[in-house]
Amino acid sequence: xxxxxxxxxxxxxxxxxxxxxxxxxxxxxxxxxxxxxxxxxxxxxxxxxxxxxxxxxxxxxxxxxxxxxxxxxxxxxxxxxxxxxxxxxxxxxxxxxxxxxxxxxxxxxx
Amino acid sequence: xxxxxxxxxxxxxxxxxxxxxxxxxxxxxxxxxxxxxxxxxxxxxxxxxxxxxxxxxxxxxxxxxxxxxxxxxxxxxxxxxxxxxxxxxxxxxxxxxxxxxxxxxxxxxxxxxxxxxxxxxxxxxxxxxxxxxxxxxxxxxx
Numbered sequence: 386x387x388x389x390x391x392x393x394x395x396x397x398x399x400x401x402x403x404x405x406x407x408x409x410x411x412x413x414x415x416x417x418x419x420x421x422x423x424x425x426x427x428x429x430x431x432x433x434x435x436x437x438x439x440x441x442x443x444x445x446x447x448x449x450x451x452x453x454x455x456x457x458x459x460x461x462x463x464x465x466x467x468x469x470x471x472x473x474x475x476x477x478x479x480x481x482x483x484x485x486x487x488x489x490x491x492x493x494x495x
Numbered sequence: 496x497x498x499x500x501x502x503x504x505x506x507x508x509x510x511x512x513x514x515x516x517x518x519x520x521x522x523x524x525x526x527x528x529x530x531x532x533x534x535x536x537x538x539x540x541x542x543x544x545x546x547x548x549x550x551x552x553x554x555x556x557x558x559x560x561x562x563x564x565x566x567x568x569x570x571x572x573x574x575x576x577x578x579x580x581x582x583x584x585x586x587x588x589x590x591x592x593x594x595x596x597x598x599x600x601x602x603x604x605x606x607x608x609x610x611x612x613x614x615x616x617x618x619x620x621x622x623x624x625x626x627x628x629x630x631x632x633x634x635x636x637x
Contacts, residue, residue: 400519400522402515402518402519402547402551403515403518403551403554403555404515404516404518404519431522431543431544431547433518433544433547433548433551433601434548434551434600434601434604435551435555437600438600463537464540464544467540467541467544468544468604470607471541471544471603471604471607471608472600472603472604472607473603473607474600
């Protein structure tokens with residue numbers, strides 16, 4: 386996890402499933418008002434619905450805290466984007482496959 | 496998608512203790528089975544997504560954590576190029592964490608990917624999924 390002055394990055398790796406839910410839940414903490422939030426999933430090869438549920442919770446907590454939130458997905462591996470589409474959640478998150486575009490979004494006025 | 500030389504009847508059957516760590520190796524075993532069948536990568540990935548949800552459901556909901564049972568993965572190729580995958584547990588649905596966002600997503604994902612889904616509840620839960628796929632014929636025993 387990297388701290389930046391205008392945004393915070395939470396980077397997750399590997400295969401995210403039920404076995405890692407507690408670890409993911411601990412990583413996805415908003416901690417009240419503050420910088421915009423980027424969850425970097427560009428090195429994630431698999432995520433099941435338990436992880437999507439954690440992302441939905443995190444989205445809600447970020448919104449409650451007034452913090453912008455975006456997901457960074459791999460530009461080459463479309464699996465996570467397809468999972469979100471199959472879950473009918475393709476429009477539920479601000480999705481990017483380009484880090485610069487994600488940071489531009491996060492730095493824009495709310 | 497590779498369909499030439501398809502030999503129906505290829506089969507994979509694995510039984511594991513339904514612990515949270517069981518889902519990943521079961522997904523990997525199914526992925527290797529499908530690769531050997533010649534199923535194309537994106538379709539393999541989607542089938543893994545769907546079957547992964549069924550496995551997660553069994554691991555999370557079938558058993559009391561203090562009394563774990565088994566989860567069985569059974570995959571076989573049919574004559575018409577269909578891949579049939581069953582995920583079977585012998586437990587009783589144990590609900591957890593009511594009100595958590597995203598509950599019900601797993602079955603939605605399964606239904607979006609599989610051509611057919613049946614859920615049989617009789618001395619356990621069997622989620623039967625049928626996917627459009629084609630491949631060659633190899634036998635697996637694991």
